[in-house]
Amino acid sequence: MSVATPQAAVRTAVTAQDVVKVYGRGETAVRALAGISIGFAAGEFTAIMGPSGSGKSTLMHCLAGLDTVDAGTIHIGRTEITRLADRELTKLRRDRIGFVFQAFNLLPTLTAEQNILLGLELAGRRPHKAWFDQIIDVLGLRDRLRHKPSELSGGQQQRVACARALIAQPDVVFADEPTGNLDSRSGAEVLDFLRMSVKRLGQTVIMVTHDPVAAAYADRVVLLADGTLAGELRQPTRDSVLAALKHLGA
Numbered sequence: 082m083s084v085a086t087p088q089a090a091v092r093t094a095v096t097a098q099d100v101v102k103v104y105g106r107g108e109t110a111v112r113a114l115a116g117i118s119i120g121f122a123a124g125e126f127t128a129i130m131g132p133s134g135s136g137k138s139t140l141m142h143c144l145a146g147l148d149t150v151d152a153g154t155i156h157i158g159r160t161e162i163t164r165l166a167d168r169e170l171t172k173l174r175r176d177r178i179g180f181v182f183q184a185f186n187l188l189p190t191l192t193a194e195q196n197i198l199l200g201l202e203l204a205g206r207r208p209h210k211a212w213f214d215q216i217i218d219v220l221g222l223r224d225r226l227r228h229k230p231s232e233l234s235g236g237q238q239q240r241v242a243c244a245r246a247l248i249a250q251p252d253v254v255f256a257d258e259p260t261g262n263l264d265s266r267s268g269a270e271v272l273d274f275l276r277m278s279v280k281r282l283g284q285t286v287i288m289v290t291h292d293p294v295a296a297a298y299a300d301r302v303v304l305l306a307d308g309t310l311a312g313e314l315r316q317p318t319r320d321s322v323l324a325a326l327k328h329l330g331a
């Protein structure tokens with residue numbers, strides 16, 4: 082007799098419900114997000130794609146609490162961030178969210194290690210030694226820790242930025258075109274790392290990208306068009322992403 086094992090409940094790291102974002106007023110108003118409802122499972126790597134102006138950056142900024150919404154709710158875990166006051170939101174971003182931007186945004190006078198640890202130190206927290214070691218080893222940064230950003234390649238600098246984003250064990254990492262300034266080989270290293278941080282370290286990553294090759298590293302691709310959800314792909318490949326974008330007229 083077979084015994085059914087209960088399915089492990091999928092934990093949702095980030096949820097948007099009926100989110101509307103309008104820029105400007107009157108005749109010049111732009112509805113950047115026109116009522117979006119979507120969930121992002123914990124432990125998954127999601128890419129957000131869509132034509133230029135479809136609302137990708139706006140969605141990411143709203144999900145990460147970097148921008149306010151005009152209607153709807155956003156939760157990070159169980160916390161409704163759309164109800165938080167500025168100070169609480171700043172604290173939540175610092176403690177529970179990691180960011181990786183297209184520009185690496187490292188401080189030039191600090192070493193790689195100091196850059197990675199700065200946010201934690203400013204928050205008065207100590208790094209978790211085993212976690213730090215795990216990140217550094219997965220990223221292959223051990224022999225670069227004492228180098229300044231100017232002594233590192235673009236790919237290495239972005240890997241330092243990834244380590245900085247992960248060091249506080251955030252609930253979710255938002256990556257905005259993380260490979261936009263990298264050649265394809267360095268970009269592949271960074272994407273490999275983001276994927277490994279999900280598969281081996283159990284992290285949750287949400288990435289905006291224009292690049293179908295980058296999106297193919299994700300578990301799931303979410304497609305936007307005109308501020309609405311226009312579909313999604315599971316286990317995307319470069320070709321399936323290209324076909325979906327073509328269908329959207331991107």
Ligand SMILES: Nc1ncnc2c1ncn2[C@@H]1O[C@H](COP(=O)(O)OP(=O)(O)OP(=O)(O)O)[C@@H](O)[C@H]1O
Binds near residue numbers: 113131140
């Ligand atoms: N600060 C702003 N003020 C006014 N309009 C804005 C602002 N930010 C974005 N928009 C508009 O909102 C819409 C969505 O923009 P958004 O940047 O989110 O799109 P995107 O999909 O990220 O575009 P891209 O791929 O070109 O970066 C666009 O029409 C854009 O012009």
